[in-house]
Amino acid sequence: MTADNKSIVGQNLNLIYRRAGAEPVAALQDVSFTIEDGQFISLIGPSGCGKTTLLKIFGDLLVPTSGQLTINGEPPSVLRRRQAIGQMFQDATLLPWKTIGQNIALLGEIASRKPPPHEVAALANMVGIGRFIDNYPHELSGGMRQRAALARAYALKPRILLMDEPFGALDEITREHMNDELVRIWTKSRLTVIFVTHSIAEAAYLSDRVLVMAPRPGRVVAEISIDMPREQRPAERFGPELTRCAEEIHHHLVTNMQLGNENEPA
Ligand SMILES: Nc1ncnc2c1ncn2[C@@H]1O[C@H](COP(=O)(O)OP(=O)(O)OP(=O)(O)O)[C@@H](O)[C@H]1O
Ligand SMILES: [Mg+2]
Structure with a gap:
């Protein structure tokens, strides 16, 4: 794997938060990885x-204190300028006074690339909320609002999608359903997804690779590949292979566990 073309390479990323009068916080220390496109x-x-700190570096919302991140050979700022980075958060963050269709079109509109109505309709259909395009966010369930947020992120046709615990507030069964929907949509587009989660089962079920992180200072302590073909996963959600992967993730989490004490500096 080379750093120039089809890969995302993080090299010795360090991020120290500094604020006048407060101890510096070493949020990331020597984080390195290679992710295939x-x-x-x-x-x-x-x-x-x-x-979240690492996700913000991917999204060009934070610049590392030292080290380098390149996405297909370019710094994140270049992708950000090209609107090639999609983002989705724990809350759907839809504008309550705009309809679902207007929310889906919003980022394109801001970037002077407002999608035509048929594209907005196609995006809404893709995420399964085509009937709700003229409704307002408060008229939708939490899962449906997250679908709208996913459609909005896809509207700019990003090359990389950053997701920060997007399904964390959903109940277990809705979350499972959203996981399958996300995989269905992602399988068609094959953009790179960086997905933050607290759920071991969700990480094992969704991922090609799981990066396990530990705190104080924040670092990557293990990388686990999940090789099971996508089409087998729904039937094997609780099967031996995904369970073994989940156990491995759990092992690394527990081994490196230090309950964060935010009263003390890192
Ligand atoms: N703007 C900031 N200024 C100072 N410290 C910060 C800032 N943002 C985050 N931190 C600290 O950096 C560390 C990492 O924070 P971050 O939000 O990246 O963690 P996280 O893994 O996303 O946590 P969570 O799972 O709770 O969302 C924490 O100790 C946090 O208190
Ligand atoms: Mg976070």
Whole structure:
């Protein structure tokens, strides 16, 4: 794997938060990885281990204190300028005064690339909320709002999709359903997904590779490949292979566990 073309390469990423009058926080220390273009990667680790921080570096919302991240040979700022980075958060963050269709079109509109109505309709259909395009966010369930947020992220046709615990607030069965929907959509587009989760089962089920992180300072302590073909996974959700992967993730999490004490500096 080379750093220039079809890969995302993080090299010795360090991120120190500094604020006047406060101890510096070493949020990430020497984080290195290579991610192939089109892979589904999960970041898992206890609260405070730097998952959101790392995601922000991917999204060009933070610049590492040292080290380098390149996406297909370019720094994240270049992709950000090209609107090639999609984002989705734990809350759907839809604008309540705009309809679902208007929300889906919003980022394109801001980027002067407003999608035509048939594209908005296709995006809404893709995520299974085609009938609700003229409804307002408060008229939808939490899962449906997350579908709208996914459609909005896809509207800019990103090359990389950053997802920060997008299904964390959903009940277990709705979350499973959304996992399958996400895989169905992702399988067609094959963009690179960086998916933050606290759920071991979700990480094992969704990912090509899971990066396990540990806190204080935040670092990657293990990488686990999940090789089971996608089409087998729904029937094997509780089968021996995914259970073994989940156990491995669990082992690394527990071995490196240090309950974060936010009262003390890192
Ligand atoms: N803007 C900031 N200024 C100072 N410290 C910060 C800032 N943002 C995050 N931190 C600290 O950096 C560390 C990593 O935070 P981060 O939000 O990346 O963790 P996380 O893994 O996403 O946690 P969670 O699972 O709770 O979302 C934490 O100790 C946090 O308190
Ligand atoms: Mg976070």
